[in-house]
Amino acid sequence: MKLSLVGISHHVAPVELRERVALPLERAASLARTLGDAVCLSTCNRTEVYLAGDDGSRALSSLEELAGAPLRSVAYRMHDEAAALHLFRVSAGLDSLIPGESEILGQVRAAFDAASPGPILDRVFRQALQLGKRVRTETAIGESPASVPSAAAALAAQVFGDLTGRRVLLVGAGRIGELAAGNLAARGATIEYVANRGIEAASELAQRFGASPLTLDDVAGKLGEVDVVLTSTSAPGLLVSAADVPSRRRHPLFFIDIAVPRDVDPAVHELDGCFLYDIDDLEAVVTETLAGRRVEAEHAERLVALEAERFREWQAALEVVPAIASLRARADEIRSAELAKLGSLPEHERRTVEAVTAQILNKLLHLPTVRMKEAAAAEDGATYADAIRHLFGLDGER
Amino acid sequence: MAEALFWPAILGYGEAALAYASPRYTRLATWGVRLGWIAQTALLAVQAARVDGFPWSSWAGSLNLFVWFVVGAYLIWGCQQRYRLVGLSVMPLAALLFVVSRVGGGTTSGTRSHYGNLFLTLHVGFVLAAFAGFTLAAALAALYLLEERRLQRRAPDILRLKLPSLVVLERLTTRTILVSLPLLTVGLVAGFIRLRQQNGGMDALMAATIVTWFVYAAFLGIRPTGRRGARLALIGFALVIVTRVVLAGSHF
Numbered sequence: 001m002k003l004s005l006v007g008i009s010h011h012v013a014p015v016e017l018r019e020r021v022a023l024p025l026e027r028a029a030s031l032a033r034t035l036g037d038a039v040c041l042s043t044c045n046r047t048e049v050y051l052a053g054d055d056g057s058r059a060l061s062s063l064e065e066l067a068g069a070p071l072r073s074v075a076y077r078m079h080d081e082a083a084a085l086h087l088f089r090v091s092a093g094l095d096s097l098i099p100g101e102s103e104i105l106g107q108v109r110a111a112f113d114a115a116s117p118g119p120i121l122d123r124v125f126r127q128a129l130q131l132g133k134r135v136r137t138e139t140a141i142g143e144s145p146a147s148v149p150s151a152a153a154a155l156a157a158q159v160f161g162d163l164t165g166r167r168v169l170l171v172g173a174g175r176i177g178e179l180a181a182g183n184l185a186a187r188g189a190t191i192e193y194v195a196n197r198g199i200e201a202a203s204e205l206a207q208r209f210g211a212s213p214l215t216l217d218d219v220a221g222k223l224g225e226v227d228v229v230l231t232s233t234s235a236p237g238l239l240v241s242a243a244d245v246p247s248r249r250r251h252p253l254f255f256i257d258i259a260v261p262r263d264v265d266p267a268v269h270e271l272d273g274c275f276l277y278d279i280d281d282l283e284a285v286v287t288e289t290l291a292g293r294r295v296e297a298e299h300a301e302r303l304v305a306l307e308a309e310r311f312r313e314w315q316a317a318l319e320v321v322p323a324i325a326s327l328r329a330r331a332d333e334i335r336s337a338e339l340a341k342l343g344s345l346p347e348h349e350r351r352t353v354e355a356v357t358a359q360i361l362n363k364l365l366h367l368p369t370v371r372m373k374e375a376a377a378a379e380d381g382a383t384y385a386d387a388i389r390h391l392f393g394l395d396g397e398r
Numbered sequence: 399m400a401e402a403l404f405w406p407a408i409l410g411y412g413e414a415a416l417a418y419a420s421p422r423y424t425r426l427a428t429w430g431v432r433l434g435w436i437a438q439t440a441l442l443a444v445q446a447a448r449v450d451g452f453p454w455s456s457w458a459g460s461l462n463l464f465v466w467f468v469v470g471a472y473l474i475w476g477c478q479q480r481y482r483l484v485g486l487s488v489m490p491l492a493a494l495l496f497v498v499s500r501v502g503g504g505t506t507s508g509t510r511s512h513y514g515n516l517f518l519t520l521h522v523g524f525v526l527a528a529f530a531g532f533t534l535a536a537a538l539a540a541l542y543l544l545e546e547r548r549l550q551r552r553a554p555d556i557l558r559l560k561l562p563s564l565v566v567l568e569r570l571t572t573r574t575i576l577v578s579l580p581l582l583t584v585g586l587v588a589g590f591i592r593l594r595q596q597n598g599g600m601d602a603l604m605a606a607t608i609v610t611w612f613v614y615a616a617f618l619g620i621r622p623t624g625r626r627g628a629r630l631a632l633i634g635f636a637l638v639i640v641t642r643v644v645l646a647g648s649h650f
Contacts, residue, residue, distance in 0.1 A: 140421055144557045154557050159549065161563035250623045252564060269550070273624055281552045288554040299422065 002120050002315060005076070005083035006056040006063065007041075007048030010097055012074045020067045021047040029114035035059050037118040039125060041090070041111040043104065045097060050087065052120040055079075080315060084124050085308040091132035092300050093142065099293045100141030100300070105132040120318075124311060131307045138303065141296035144289030148282045149176065152256045153183035155277055155285065156228050159254050164188035166227040170211070171219055171239060173201040176258055177232030178208075184228065185209060192226055195219050197233070220244040223253070230256045231263035242267040245274060258282070313377040320372045323385035326394040327368070331361050403441035404505045410434020411469070411493040418486040427485055435469050438496070441505060442466055458502025460526055464642070465496045467530030471574065483561050487537050517588045517595075524585030525607070529638050531578025532614065535571050536635030539628035542567040546625060568623060571631050579614045586611060603641050610637040 008018060021042070023031065028040035028047075037052040038059065049059040056077050064071050078086055086095070091108045093100040112125040136142045145151040153163070160166050166189045170181045173196040181191050191209035195216055196202035202213035214222065216239060223229065224246040231239065242265050245253065255276040257264040262278055269276035277285075335357050342353065368388070375384040388394065414430030417423035442463065445454070454463040472488045499505055545561045561567070586607065592598075613634040622630055 151557065155549075157563060158545075158556060158560075159564050161566040252624070275549050277552060284552070284554040285557055289557050292555075292558040 002052060002318070003080050003083045003124060004051045004054055004056040004059075005048060005078045005086055006051075006059040007046060008063070008071060008075050009046035009048070009095065011095075012076060013071075017067060017069070017071075017074065018045070018047065020069075021063050021071075023047065023066070025110055025114055028111060031062060032115045035062065037121060039111055039115040039117055039121055041108060043107050046090070046095075048090075050083065050121060050124070052118050081308055081312045084127075084311040084315075085304065087124060087128045088131050088304045088307050088311075089301075091128040092135040092304055093132070094297055094300055094304065098146040098290070099297045100136070100139075101146065102136065102142050105129070105136070108132065120315070123314065127307055127311055131303065135300045135303055139296040139299045141293050141300050144292055146286065146290060146293065148258065148279070148286060149180035149183045151282050151285045151289070152180045152230065152258070152277070153187050153189075155282075156184060156189070156254050156256070157187055159252050159275060160227060162188060165190065167192040167225065168228045168230060169193045169195065169219065169222055169226040170205070170209075171195045171216070171229065171231040171263060172233035172259065173198075173205045174232045174234070177230060178205060180230055180232070180256065180258060181209065184230070189228065193218075193222055195222075197235070226253075227251065228254045228256065229264070230258070232258040233263055234259070235263060236261060238265050239263040240268065241265045242271060245271055247272075256282070316376040316379065316381055317373045318376075319381045320376045320385045323388050323394065324369050324372060327388055327392055328365060330392055330394060331365060335361055401506060403437050403444060404500055407434045407437035407441055408493065408496055408500075410437060411489060411496055414485065415490040415493045418482050418489055421482055424482045424485070427482070427489070431469065431473060431485070431489065435466070435473060438462075438466050438469070445505075454504070454522065454526075456502070456504060458499050458504025460504070460522065461495055461499040461502065462504040463523075464526050464530050464533075465492050465499060467527050468492055468495075468533050471530055471534045483559060484537070484541060487541060488534070491537075517592045521585050521588035521592060524581045524588065526585075528578045528582035528585060529642060531574050531581065532610075532631075532635055532638045535574040535578065535631050536638075538567050538571040538574065539631035539635075542571065542628040543625060543632075546628075564624075568627060571627065572618075572621070575614055575617055575631065575634075579611070579618060582607075582611055582614070606637060606641045610634060610641060613637060 008021065010018065022044060023040065023042040025042075028042040032038040032040040032049065035049065035051060035058060036054060038054070039050045041048045041050070047063065049056070049063070051059055060071065060075055060077070063075065087108075089095045091105055093102065093104055096104055108125070109129055112129065115121070117125060145154045156166070157163055163184060164187075166184075168181060168184050168189050168191045170177055170191055170193065173194060185191055191206075191211045193214050194202045194206035194209065194211045195214035195218060196205070197216055199213055199215055202215070205211075206213040216233070216235070219239060223240070223244060229240070233239065240255070240263060245268055252273045252275065255264050255268055255274065257276060257278045260279055264276055264278075266276065266278075268274050339350075339354065339357065342350070345353070372381065372384045372388065375381050410430045410432075411434040412430075414427040414434065417427035417430060442454075445459075445462075454460050468488070469492050472485075472492075496505075541561055542564060545564055545567065548556050548561075549564070562570070589604070613630070617627070617630050617634065620630075621627070
């Protein structure tokens with residue numbers, strides 16, 4: 001057993017338990033150092049400790065100490081190929097709450113960078129990071145938005161393309177509106193105005209986005225100045241009617257109405273150059289994109305399985321490495337002893353003899369080396385390594 | 399030689415046309431477009447080397463050149479993996495027209511051209527390049543109308559089966575016409591010079607081409623946006639179809 005994993009995640013533990021073992025990066029790295037050759041990955045959805053040459057009992061005890069409760073019934077423990085497979089699924093985003101979310105890849109990288117891993121953990125984490133990137137490049141698993149605020153921003157981009165310089169009017173200072181506005185701003189849009197029934201809340205949010213505060217009475221007058229209108233108030237009636245919308249002959253106007261009851265008159269959608277998406281439309285888009293992510297996840301699972309197989313082969317080859325090293329050392333020892341018997345030779349002749357004997361040795365040992373590695377991958381490695389040790393009298397070096 | 403080069407070209411285009419049907423194979427599709435276009439470029443080069451004068455004087459030969467222009471323009475403007483649906487609308491048409499060109503004998507080498515005149519070479523080459531641009535503009539305009547319709551109908555799969563944004567499609571349509579109209583202008587001027595040299599008269603195709611020029615000039619003059627712009631680009635393309643398909647035999 002060379003690689004082990006101990007951890008809990010959102011699949012097996014409630015948030016009350018997860019939050020007790022969730023560690024900031026520095027503390028996670030510190031825990032890893034106390035456990036030896038280890039990497040600790042701690043996010044809001046999981047805390048996992050990957051270890052080399054350890055069965056994980058000490059790591060489990062450490063986690064139980066943090067949780068202040070026994071974790072044996074909920075913690076998972078995996079070894080070797082299974083542990084590697086799990087890490088690969090994690091970095092690919094396949095073990096996440098939302099399949100394909102990209103944040104986890106950065107968290108895996110940060111955990112790896114903060115630790116001082118030995119060769120096995122170094123290998124498995126590098127493979128995991130490469131795979132994470134590959135999955136996101138070769139599949140469309142992370143391309144579509146997975147939440148209503150991000151879908152709203154993606155739809156605006158579907159109308160305008162690059163949102164840089166596009167002006168947004170945010171109506172309502174609620175949390176979900178703020179999130180959606182944040183998504184639009186992250187894509188380059190400018191939050192130009194924030195309107196709210198209470199001007200104080202509008203001012204506070206407007207300040208955060210560098211926007212101008214407005215009252216709800218000012219909204220209609222600003223519709224001609226913006227490209228996107230995002231509404232999320234708790235007003236009982238409509239705030240924007242079709243008659244309020246100025247004629248937009250040259251530029252489209254995109255309405256995102258997240259409010260329930262709705263803030264924007266549905267007739268706005270019928271106006272030339274106007275598009276209106278309400279909460280139901282956005283949720284339908286998110287449902288569809290999540291279904292798409294699940295389809296892509298099947299493809300990603302195949303990539304993960306291939307990577308796990310590569311790791312298994314590499315790890316199996318490690319079993320025969322000491323036997324190969326001993327065999328080569330013994331052969332070199334014999335060669336050196338025989339060369340010593342040659343006595344004094346001119347320098348150029350000695351160099352020629354050394355080169356020829358080294359070549360003979362390499363050619364002779366090449367095939368057994370390759371065959372042993374192949375056998376290791378096919379799970380016969382230990383048998384072959386034992387046979388080599390026995391045949392060449394390497395037993396004492398085991 | 400030219401005949402042999404037809405096969406890798408059609409293989410590339412055909413592979414791209416099929417591969418664009420699945421989101422998983424868009425990278426392969428892109429390579430199919432690139433390799434197919436390189437093979438077709440080589441085919442055209444061989445044809446040009448073997449013939450005195452302009453080698454694509456027949457309707458089938460001009461179709462061959464036309465396909466090359468269309469795919470070339472697509473490679474420059476829209477060949478991106480995330481816009482699979484653009485490829486899916488362009489490449490099957492390109493592959494089909496390329497096969498039609500071969501059936502009509504447009505991919506062979508060694509046919510002697512009766513177009514040795516520089517002006518005429520410019521005329522046919524520039525007009526074909528312009529028509530290829532108008533074809534691409536029409537494809538972009540059609541995609542604009544499709545995407546606008548999907549947004550109007552609030553299609554739930556709109557972010558899964560992605561097209562370029564409305565603004566990008568509109569901009570590309572305008573730019574493509576902006577590049578193509580001067581080419582058509584040069585082609586027409588060259589044709590009129592030749593016509594004058596030979597004291598020839600107007601025919602139906604020439605009249606239709608002039609009307610086409612006016613439609614696209616109106617497009618650039620008025621710069622209609624949104625669905626009106628897309629529709630005008632499609633009206634222009636309908637005239638291109640009339641000149642290229644219905645009236646082609648009356649001119650060559």
